[in-house]
Amino acid sequence: MSENYTINLKAVYSQTVSTLGVKLPDDWSLSWHQRETLEALRDPNIDVVFNTAMTGDGKSLAAFLLAMVDGVSTMATYPTNELARDQQKQVQNYKDKFQPEKDPQIYRLNAAILExxxxxNKLPSKQSGLTNLSNQAEILLTNPDIFYYIHDFRYLRRFKKDGKTKGENANKLFSKIDDNYKLFIFDEFHVFSSAQVASIFNAILLIKHTVPGKKFLFLSATPDDLLLDFCDKSGLNYKPIEPAKKEKYCFSVNGTQWRQISQPITLFFPKTLEPNLSSSYDWLIENSESVILKFFQDYPGSKGAIILNSIAAVKKLVKHFKGIFKPLDLEVRENTGLTGETEKAESVEKADLLIGTSTIDVGVDFRINFLVFEGADAGNFIQRLGRIGRHKDFHPHPYHAYALIPKFIVQRLFEINSSPFQDNETYDRVTFTEAIRSSYPFVNEFKQYPKRWGAIQSACVHQELRRLTHQYPEAEKNFKEAIEAALDVNIWHKYNQINQCLEEKKKKVIDEARSFRGSSQLDCAIYDDTNPEEPENERFKTYNLPGILSNFKFEWVDRKEFIQQAEKSRVTTTRFQEALCCLKLTGYREVREDWRFYYPEDINDIAKSGKVQVLKNLEIRQPQGSGINKISDAVSGRGLVCFISDCDRAYLRAKLGLPIHFQAYSLADKYSSDDKKSPPYTIAFGKSALMLETLLWFRKPKNDEGWIC
Incomplete structure (x- = not known):
């Protein structure tokens, strides 16, 4: 009996069309969706375009055609630095091929590059840096965080006097940036939650009502229903480009007007993986030679990737696979959130086997014919499988992928009466994708977050527009009407919510609501000694405390000493200013450390209140290691935005469908710390705290003051 179920995925072909007079490089043609996207972006009546073409079908070219053929200045945002780096090379390739008349300058920007x-250049502020860079770059590739913070009035010189905000006008930066760019692109936006959708929507409406005439393009294999709904209700004119719905894909050779975008793939599903943290790692160790190494031996010249959820697992596997691949003169590289910039930049190109985490599963254009991946949820599964089969370089070698998913999902796919797959059968990508989506457990989308907390951002934007009525006479009114219609809120009620938080000395809660991905309040400054091949200046990083406690061995480092070492290595240290503490990573744990948060008093009343808190005196309990007491003191002394539930973490994750990387952890108090079972409480931090509160707040009566922040 086979240890795997196996299915075959058909090749995918995309329909090509005439170019409408667009001058293309020799031997190039446009897919249907690329031409439709270009037409929609040229249409003065359309504000927002959604392109949902399949992975590998050239959404990037669709996005930058306007810049290449019409010379339209473009700001493009990417959720990961790795994807932005990959796209910079892609856009430069378009420029080389199209030779646009205006010779657009292409820059890439993230927080570290800006610093x-x-x-x-000896500039006085981030505002000056952003203005200088945008003035020089006709095509600017950055992240949605920077785009959002520009439109949340960060980077301005402000101060409080007599209870009023003084200093630079809110439009000093965003109007300059928005004047410079005509098109704003948001790539792979489906990876973000409703909190980020609300943030970007607020920014789009600000631009719409202050610097009109701009275009917004969202690229994603799955359009965000929440954002579509907001566009509908707010009066934004939008157009979806949906080639699958328009039958612009086929799955066999069907004439000359079809371009192959994906190779046939054989997909294996191991049958016996348990839903725990170690099952994928154990499978990879057990099959490292009999399956993975054997593939490379059988098919010389192959390239492969392993994409996992755990950095610690990657670290351990890199060492293991280097040992067994070295005799074949094959190179094993890593790419994770802890990998230095030099290694990241080289790893995708130079690795025969690349082992990484989510830094490489979003949109990066791999040339591989072998893939092993974990799928945390349906979207994650489809995203990661999309890394293989994008290029025909490896023929006549096959394309093999192994999906390391829990056996209960495998059983749904193959073993129940209504299961969508049969072993050794062949399926097309559309049927396959629908089956994966229907077989995975529910993952919460936090659809009430924009109404509850996203509208806090809206109120702050509205307040700034009230101060800018001389520059934008109708903006305040139009923005207010659009937001209230889209989010189903009363903007004045949001002002009251803000004021109540301020009265209760919970400004940090408002700051958290206005952050994009979260305030990183548990991030530590680290010196990474786990990869001796990294350049010295790239070993200074930041990483979240729970991940460190679970997976790494570490030592405490004095903050002053850490900063001095960083400056000696010519590292810009401003990003370490808000770090919880400074640590040196010395190795990784073979087994995840069992630790928990601890509150030295009775936490029950706080948990029952159902409020987001700014809580001090939390401690860390259980892990034994150098510096643990000092880390606990650092946590205890910091007021942390959090939400506490009187349900244990496993129950909440299952009942509420919390995402795999949701920041919720076990919490014990003085009455439960000695209990041998799992701690009875759950604590969520930062943005996750607001999201968890949202799930529960909307179930409570609105006259229950305990549930109103």
């Missing part, structure tokens, strides 16, 4: 640019 270095400011220091190198």
């Amino acid at each position: 270095d640019f400011i220091e190198t």
Whole structure:
């Protein structure tokens, strides 16, 4: 009996069309969706375009055609630095091929690059750096965080006097940036939650009502229903480009007007993986030679990737696979959130086997014919499988992928009466994708978050527009009407919510609501000694405390000493200013450390209140290691935005469908710390705290003051 179920996925072909007079490089043609996207972006009556073409079908070209053929200035945002780096090379390739008349300058920007640019050019502020860079770059590739913070009035010189905000006008930066760019692109936006959808929507409406005439393009294999709904209700004109619904894909050779975008793939599903943290790692160790190494031996010249959820698992596997691949003169590289910039930049190109985490599963254009991946949820599964089969370089070698998913999902796919797959059968990608989506457990989308907390951002934007009525006479009114219609809120009620938080000395809660991905209040400054091949200046990083406690061995480092070492290595240290503490990572744990948060008093009343808190005196309990007491003191002394539930973490994850990386952890108090069972409470931090509160707040009567922040 086979240890795997196996299915075959058909090749995918995308329909090509005439080019409508667009001058293309020799031997190039446009897919249907690329032409439709270009037409929609040229249409003065359309504000927002959604392109849902399949992975590998050239959404990037669709996005940058306007820049290449019409010279339209473009700001493109990407959720990961790795994807932005990959796209910079892609856009430069388009420029080389199209040879646009205006010779657009292409820059890539993230927080670290901005800091270095400011220091190198002796600029006084981030505002100056952003203005300088946008003035120089007709095509700017950045992240949605920077885009959002520009439109949340960060980077301005502000101060409080007599209870009023003084200093630079809110439009000093965003109007300059928005004047410079005509098109704003949001790539792989489906990876973000409703909190980020609300943030970007607020920014789009600000631009719409202050600097009109801009275009917004969202690229995603799955359109965000929440954002579509907001566009509908707010009066934004939008157009979806949906080639699958328009039958612009086929799955066999069907004439000359079809371009192959995906190779046939053989997909294996191991049958016996348990739903625990170690099952994928154990499978990879057990099959490292009999399956993985054997594939490379049988098919010389192959390239492969392993994409996992755990950095610690990657670290251990890199060492293991280097040992067994070295005799074949094959190179094993890593790419994770802890990998230095030099290694990240080289790893995708140079690795025969690349082992990484989510830094490489979002949109990066791999040339591989072998893939092993974990699928945390349906979207994650489809995203990661999309890394293989994008290029025909490996023929006549096969394309093999192994999906490391829990056996209860495998059983749904193959073993129940209504299961969508049969072993050794062949399926097309559309049928396959629908089956995967229907077989995975529910994952919460936090659809009430924009109404509860996203509208806090809206109120702050509205307040700034009230101060800018001379520059934008109708903006305040139009923005208010659009937001209230889209989010189903009363903007004045949001002002009251803000004021109540301020009265209760919970400004940090408002700051958290206005952050994009969260305030990183548990991030530590680290010196990473786990990869001796990294350049010295790239070993200074930041990483979240729970991940460190679970997976790494570490030592405490004095903050002053850490900063001095970083400066000696010519590292810009501003990003370490808000770090919880400074640590040196010395190795990784073979087994995840069992630890928990601890509150030294009775936590029950706080848990029952159902409020987001700014809580001090939390401690860390159980892990034994150098510096643990000092880490606990650092946590205890910091007021942390959190939400506490009187349900244990496993129950909440199952009942509420919390995402795999949701920041919720076990919590014990003075009455439960000695209990041998799991701690009875759950604590969520930062943005996750607001999201968890949202799930429960909307179930409570609105006259229950305990549930109103």
